[in-house]
Amino acid sequence: MSIFSNVRHLSLQELVPLLEQQQAAKVDVVASADSLRSNTGMMELFGVSPVVDERGVTSVDGLYQPTTAADGQIADKLGIPIRYLRRLRDRDRLDLYDSNVNGWLHGPVSNDLPEPDDRSFLLRLFTSAGPCEPGVLRAMVSDRYGIIDNLDVLAAVLDGIRGAGADVEVRDCDLTESSMHCKVYSPQVSALAPRFLENYRSPFANPELEAARRAVGGEVDRWRRAAASEGKGYEPGSEPVMFAGFRFSNDETGHRAVRLTPELWVKICGNGLTLPLFAHTHRHIGERLDTGTVSWSQDTYRKKLAVITAETRDKVAEWLSPEFFAARVDELEHAAGAPVTQPERTMEVLAKRLGFSDTERGGILSHFIAGGQLTAAGIANAVTSYSQTVPDPDRASALDDLAVHAMTLV
Structure with missing residues (x-):
């Protein structure tokens, strides 16, 4: 590796x-x-x-x-x-x-x-x-770029989670030559979303789509086994439980920043719907650096990490609260039922509006058909299941940020 x-x-x-x-x-x-x-x-x-x-x-x-x-x-x-x-x-x-x-x-x-x-x-x-x-x-x-490294961000965010007193699990992580993405959920904060998941079946029951996901790592079946062992198992296609969670990412090469984003997660199939409207960003900006080897003040660096820890603590306490989670699931449920009667035409329009490539449009359409859910919710689920098969973690994360928006455009 x-x-x-x-x-x-x-x-x-x-x-x-x-x-x-x-x-x-x-x-x-x-x-x-x-x-x-x-x-x-x-x-x-x-x-x-x-x-x-x-x-x-x-x-x-x-x-x-x-x-x-x-x-x-x-x-x-x-x-x-x-x-x-x-x-x-x-x-x-x-x-x-x-x-x-x-x-x-x-x-x-x-x-x-x-x-x-x-x-x-x-x-x-x-x-x-x-x-x-x-x-x-x-x-x-x-030379004004403020460096904050992935390993230190990981430690700072985990400290913030502990500070919030949250019971969470880190469910999935991605790493590139420049960025890190981690996904967290709380087993204790869950809700039924029967309208959003009505008639939905995991597209990874399709061997070709499952092979595409395995090709970039991971194993959907482990979540099904885990859910069953915890008493949360359902027959495939009838899993209406969503969990509260969030994602955090860091970019070390100047494109982005430390970013925290709440997420609604369907554990049984791994679909995660991020809520970018509530995202919090900590940008990398620093003092001008002199030419030569970069030498950082450890006191200044620790203070930067302490801010990230405090911001994480506050956001986790907000996003994993039953009140915030219930309100977001309710919003999702209200938007979920709009019918999709012309899937190919709908995907063409969404691709133009949201900037999907031809490959992405075709992949999302395949996941939509395999999911068997001919509604706006099916579009959101198709985007988030397809994203699990995308090799580039940055693009996969960007697709997940578009899922809820795509659903509202139907």
């Missing part, structure tokens, strides 16, 4: 060792533009002071392969159209890639070419796995 690739449907016990491996490979430096150059599509650092920390002395000069996200940040920072830069990489025109990046970083100066860039950037790196291998450029962001 690589720490540099997308990994879905992890348990908390599986997530922590991967975060620890990522933490050990991380290096953060602030580098001026004149110490950077593109070399065969990789970012080369030169003349940057070594990192000195508890691991010893780590040289950071060398080559780093940009991730897809980092390519986007390079394009954004240098004013290069991202589609053009990605096309150069996809077509193996790394000579033109280098010329564009280096031209904007360094000149040369003429009437129609830019001045050399005089900015500094925070580079988030993974060191190389071997002496002859390049490292990984995870992010090229502003």
Whole structure:
């Protein structure tokens, strides 16, 4: 299991060792533009002071392969159209890639070419796995970007949950080269949602759809067995119980922030409907950093984490309260019954309104048909079951954020 690739449907016990491996490979430096150059599509650092920390002395000069996200940040920072830069990489025109990046970083100066860039950037790196291998450029962001690492966010949020006195379980975790997503639910806060789940059957009873979910990790049957062992088992297709929960995520590379979002979860099939209207975001903003190795004030860092812990405590107390949960389930029940008489046409309209790709539109339609629920609720359930088969955790999370909205558009 690589720490540099997308990994879905992890348990908390599986997530922590991967975060620890990522933490050990991380290096953060602030580098001026004149110490950077593109070399065969990789970012080369030169003349940057070594990192000195508890691991010893780590040289950071060398080559780093940009991730897809980092390519986007390079394009954004240098004013290069991202589609053009990605096309150069996809077509193996790394000579033109280098010329564009280096031209904007360094000149040369003429009437129609830019001045050399005089900015500094925070580079988030993974060191190389071997002496002859390049490292990984995870992010090229502003030197005002406030770093908060995944492992510390996980600890801070878990502390906040304990502070709220909530009885919860971490049910599912996703990890990418840049972000972490964790899903939590409370076994003690549940409600019947017979209208929302009327006639619904898990689409994962379809072997092809179940295989697609297994391909990105996880096992639906374990939830059915767990539910039965806890006295919450139902015959497939008649499981009207929803649980209160929430999600938390962190992005380490500049795109987002720490985000907390309440969720309504159908345990028996794993469908989770997030409620983005109530989401709380803690953005990564910091003081301007000096060029060289990034050195953080531990006192300042602890205070940032303490804020996240306090925010989590307050939001968990609100979102896992019976009153908040009952109100959200009631809203869902009222919107659930609108009929869907033309599924293909409905999906075409939703795809245009919500930005589903052709692949996503077809996948959601397949899950809608397999779910057997020809209502607005069936649309929401199709989006959240399809999302479990999507390899990219960030996109899967974005789809779940659209599920309730999709239902209201029917």
